[in-house]
Amino acid sequence: xxxxIYGNDxxxxxxxxxxxxxxxxxxxxxxxxxxxxxxxxxEEHDEYDAMNPLYVIWExxxxxxxxxxxxxxxxxxxxxxxxxxxxxxxxxxxxPYIWECTRFVLGQQATPRVAAAMMLAGGELMRAFSLTHxxxxxxxxxxRIYSMIGASPEVLGSAGTGRDKISVGLWPFRxxxxxxxxxxxxxxxxxxxxxxxxxxxxxxQAMQKVx
Amino acid sequence: xxxxxALEQIQDLTVQLRDMFAVDHVVYHWLSADxxxxxxxxxxxxxxxxxxxxxxxxxDPVIIGCFQRFHPVDWRQLDWSSRAAKAFRKDAIGYxxxxxxxxxxxxxxxxxxxxxxxxxxxxxxxxxxFIQANQREWILIAHFLNRKVLSLAAQRRPxxxxxxxxxxxxxxxxxxxxxxxxxxxxxxxxxEHTLRAYIESARFKLGALNTTxxxxxxxxxxLIVVGGAAREASGGWxxxxxx
Numbered sequence: 001x002x003x004x005i006y007g008n009d010x011x012x013x014x015x016x017x018x019x020x021x022x023x024x025x026x027x028x029x030x031x032x033x034x035x036x037x038x039x040x041x042x043e044e045h046d047e048y049d050a051m052n053p054l055y056v057i058w059e060x061x062x063x064x065x066x067x068x069x070x071x072x073x074x075x076x077x078x079x080x081x082x083x084x085x086x087x088x089x090x091x092x093x094x095x096p097y098i099w100e101c102t103r104f105v106l107g108q109q110a111t112p113r114v115a116a117a118m119m120l121a122g123g124e125l126m127r128a129f130s131l132t133h134x135x136x137x138x139x140x141x142x143x144r145i146y147s148m149i150g151a152s153p154e155v156l157g158s159a160g161t162g163r164d165k166i167s168v169g170l171w172p173f174r175x176x177x178x179x180x181x182x183x184x185x186x187x188x189x190x191x192x193x194x195x196x197x198x199x200x201x202x203x204x205q206a207m208q209k210v211x
Numbered sequence: 212x213x214x215x216x217a218l219e220q221i222q223d224l225t226v227q228l229r230d231m232f233a234v235d236h237v238v239y240h241w242l243s244a245d246x247x248x249x250x251x252x253x254x255x256x257x258x259x260x261x262x263x264x265x266x267x268x269x270x271d272p273v274i275i276g277c278f279q280r281f282h283p284v285d286w287r288q289l290d291w292s293s294r295a296a297k298a299f300r301k302d303a304i305g306y307x308x309x310x311x312x313x314x315x316x317x318x319x320x321x322x323x324x325x326x327x328x329x330x331x332x333x334x335x336x337x338x339x340x341f342i343q344a345n346q347r348e349w350i351l352i353a354h355f356l357n358r359k360v361l362s363l364a365a366q367r368r369p370x371x372x373x374x375x376x377x378x379x380x381x382x383x384x385x386x387x388x389x390x391x392x393x394x395x396x397x398x399x400x401x402x403e404h405t406l407r408a409y410i411e412s413a414r415f416k417l418g419a420l421n422t423t424x425x426x427x428x429x430x431x432x433x434l435i436v437v438g439g440a441a442r443e444a445s446g447g448w449x450x451x452x453x454x
Contacts, residue, residue: 006279006280008279052279052318054281054282072281073281074412075317075354075415076281076318088376089377089378090376090377091376091377091378091379091409092376092412093376093408093409093412094373094412094415094416095408095411095412095414095415096350096351096354096415097347097350097351097411097415098408098411098412128282129282129283129346130283130346130347130350132407132408132411133404133407133408133411135408154401154402154404154405156405170404170405170408172402172404172405172407172408174404200282200288201276201285201287201288201289201290
């Protein structure tokens with residue numbers, strides 16, 4: 001299932017929390033060799049985790065992490081503006097309608113379905129909170145995954161080559177994408193709304209019906 | 212004296228917002244991490260006094276549910292299940308706060324929370340409609356009002372307009388020249404979706420509620436020059452003063 005959870009609520013789900021940070025270490029440190037910090041528990045954290053971001057997490061049936069990503073509004077300090085504005089020719093994108101999406105990670109047994117569920121969740125956030133775009137940082141492997149699930153971002157800039165290439169891109173809110181992403185994620189519209197409501201109380205039902 | 216004038220200005224803005232949105236109340240509430248608070252708005256002053264005296268800040272589900280969050284909050288989503296919260300709600304309704312509410316939280320750098328809230332007495336379906344129609348605008352208004360309060364609280368001139376990025380300048384310049392969005396996107400060789408991101412970002416930096424207002428402000432602040440390459444020119448233009 002999909003969970004939407006702020007950083008300061010993660011402590012209530014220690015297994016989910018640990019396996020998420022652990023999977024991040026595997027993906028970013030071990031596989032991609034990014035210059036990230038891994039602590040003595042094998043977990044990868046950075047300064048943006050300390051800013052109480054909102055995480056979207058796919059929770060496996062056994063309560064472990066299946067995939068996740070991290071959101072912060074670009075009206076606050078963000079990783080893209082702090083570290084990747086060189087990929088945008090020095091542009092700083094700042095708007096409460098544009099949230100940055102970073103640390104997109106898939107668990108080691110994740111199926112394509114999980115990646116699609118992540119994209120679905122991004123769309124639900126945009127729909128519920130009147131966002132216009134998500135702004136992401138990603139590696140070439142993710143470009144292939146995004147394209148496979150039919151949710152390719154518009155790339156604004158890249159640096160590096162081959163495996164080390166890193167890109168910044170935008171996903172606009174397109175209500176018509178929802179039906180396709182639901183199908184790829186093998187999730188019904190009602191399920192998705194129920195998961196959202198479980199995390200946020202209740203809200204998405206009241207917003208526009210799009211699927 | 213200056214301070215008093217400033218406070219009055221914010222108070223007036225909440226009244227204007229209330230009238231503009233045709234709701235019972237509009238309130239701006241600011242809290243520091245250690246519980247210092249101040250606010251402006253249209254609530255009955257007797258309720259405000261009562262709220263402070265009863266230290267309701269500690270049990271108010273709106274405060275608890277918005278603290279350290281950055282998404283807009285419909286009060287119906289909050290946890291009103293405790294006995295204290297139920298009593299608080301009954302008390303608030305008794306003082307005319309209303310049975311519905313909607314708040315947008317803005318986080319400060321040191322754990323501060325600023326909230327722009329509207330509350331109203333109406334049924335669920337009408338409140339759904341209200342939020343759907345106004346949520347997007349409310350988010351921007353909350354940010355702009357918060358900027359104003361913070362600059363007044365610091366007793367300094369309004370924050371200088373933030374620098375626009377090159378893409379934002381180009382987008383607004385073309386729009387100011389009267390090109391449509393599709394044309395501007397084509398001129399900049401980006402999609403219309405991406406153009407929109409630059410326009411949204413420029414609006415936010417300029418404190419503008421719509422694109423026309425953004426263009427007007429950018430022109431007024433000298434951030435863009437509509438109508439030619441004068442910005443790039445290095446001198447000798449009639450009427451251009453030496454710098």
